[in-house]
Amino acid sequence: MVSVVRMNDPKASEQLLSGFYSVENNAWRWTSGKFSVILRTPAAASQQGATLSLAFTIPDVVIQKVKSITITASASGTELKSAKYDTPGSYVFNADVPASMLSTESVKVDFALDNSFRLGEDKRELGIVAASVSIAPK
Numbered sequence: 001m002v003s004v005v006r007m008n009d010p011k012a013s014e015q016l017l018s019g020f021y022s023v024e025n026n027a028w029r030w031t032s033g034k035f036s037v038i039l040r041t042p043a044a045a046s047q048q049g050a051t052l053s054l055a056f057t058i059p060d061v062v063i064q065k066v067k068s069i070t071i072t073a074s075a076s077g078t079e080l081k082s083a084k085y086d087t088p089g090s091y092v093f094n095a096d097v098p099a100s101m102l103s104t105e106s107v108k109v110d111f112a113l114d115n116s117f118r119l120g121e122d123k124r125e126l127g128i129v130a131a132s133v134s135i136a137p138k
Contacts, residue, residue, distance in 0.1 A: 001040040001106060004134040015039065017108070021124060028057070031127040033116035037109050041102045044137040049099040051138060052080065052109060053092055055131040060088040062128065066115035069128065074110045076101050097135065107135065 005012045007020070007029040019035025042050060052073060062069065068086035072079060073095045081095035101107065113127045 006132045032125045039135045042137045045102040050097045052095045057090045057129040065117040070114040
């Protein structure tokens, strides 16, 4: 188990719990409206806390369909942060994770989007294009 999960890493699928689709272009994965990952807790994080990061892209087609997307991150069932995006582009969503939530070997992180969509004949519920999810000590 690792603290940085890159979507193009074949081993990453072991830590992607739900809501991620297959790797595309050897680089990224579409998410659904709700997606979860488990990350190894960095050693120093249990004393100092950590920063959760989600590197992602919102393609133009997403904004055309849903106008905006709010991402909400939760760790171990506790909401950490929400952020709204209303323009296409590449972003890094960061959220502080208190040290008190990092006393175990791993932490489950859940993300929820307020909007998702279906594209043409594609039957998948699509959200954002994820590149990586990581947790690093402060």
